[in-house]
Amino acid sequence: MRSVILVLPLLLFVACGNKPSLPKGNLFPVPEAPDYSLPENWAATPFAQDEADRTPGNELADKQSTATADVFFLHPTIYRKAVTGNDLWNANLADEKLNEAVDESTILNQASIFNAAGRVFAPRYRQANLAVYYPEGRSVSKRALDTAYADILNAFDYFIETWNGDRPIIIASHSQGTTHAKRLLSDRFDGKKLGGRLVAAYLVGMPVSADAYATIPVCEDAVQTGCFVSWRTYREDIEAKPGYRDTVSNIAVVNPLSWTTGETRAPASLNNGGVLQNYDKGPIPELVWAQRRGGILVTNKPSFFGDIFFTTKNYHIADYNLFWVNVRENAVERAEAFRNPSPN
DSSP, X not given: OHHHHHHHHHHHHHHTTOOOOOOOSOSOSOOOOOOTTSGGGEEEOTTSOOGGGOOSTTTOOOOTTTOSEEEEEEOOOOOOOOOSTTOOSBOOTTOHHHHHHHIIIIIHHTGGGGTTTEEEEEEOOOOBOGGGGSGGGHHHHHHHHHHHHHHHHHHHHHHIXXXXXXXXXXXXXETHHHXXXXXXXXXXXXXXXXXXXXXXXXXXXXXOBTTSOSSOOBOOSSSOOSEEEOOOEEXXXXXXXXXTTOOOSSBOOOOTTTOOOSOOOBOGGGOOOBOOSOGGGOOBTTOOOBXXXXXXXXXXXXXXXXXXXXXXXXXXXXXXXGGHHHHHHHXXXXXXXXXXXXXX
């Protein structure tokens, strides 16, 4: 089983450009809404052993027990393919195979990044099928995404009321998770009391306008707090113009190697380690360089076992993995800066 877990990220990495099948079932009724007082409706909490507790290799350690911040992580779409004619547009949290896939892919590879900066909380939610992001699914996308977001909001409110206390908060997300995290920042942080407890938001894998929020700016350096970072990764020879297919204007891009918004290339020497298909083997230093190009982030093709089959120019599935250690270290830096702000 472990061998399957280890190759899963690579398979997803290679297949990220594949178009999903459309669900054949109805949009409504939707699966039953989760009760977030039940442990099984969380993919990760600091109170149970889960994939967010792990670290790659032998050099890094889970530090949730001593962390002073909390991380609320929203996972990307794993519910991507219709199997039978009865599949719905929103995932059922009783689907054990889907839950296992969530845990062994995104929770392991992405949520675990943050276990040095804070206690990691990752709710399961009735994620919308990946097809909502394709033209064929647009007619029902809002309703399916609204169903998913209702779960996110309920989970976050439960987290705040039950577990968080007054601890600083990091929001981290990817892909569909970022679709929901953008709304969560608007509804619970922007111009609200909780905004004063925001360490930073990592809104990765979806376009976010630099002007999205009245009180939450784009992070301009590695230690700024109360701000957000965002990027979407492509191979350097992507032929489309920067920002293609985007309807968002003034897209924010923060380079995860330099933590700046400029277009100067950050060399691979700044990359402290990416994590690819073999999580347990540990980070790979100097894996790729990174450079902003308009509304996207571009990089070189990484070298790894099986890369001959890796021909996509869209590195979406590896937005975090290519810069794994840098993101981890940055979350720690920002949490420390929040606790001990520099005098003005």
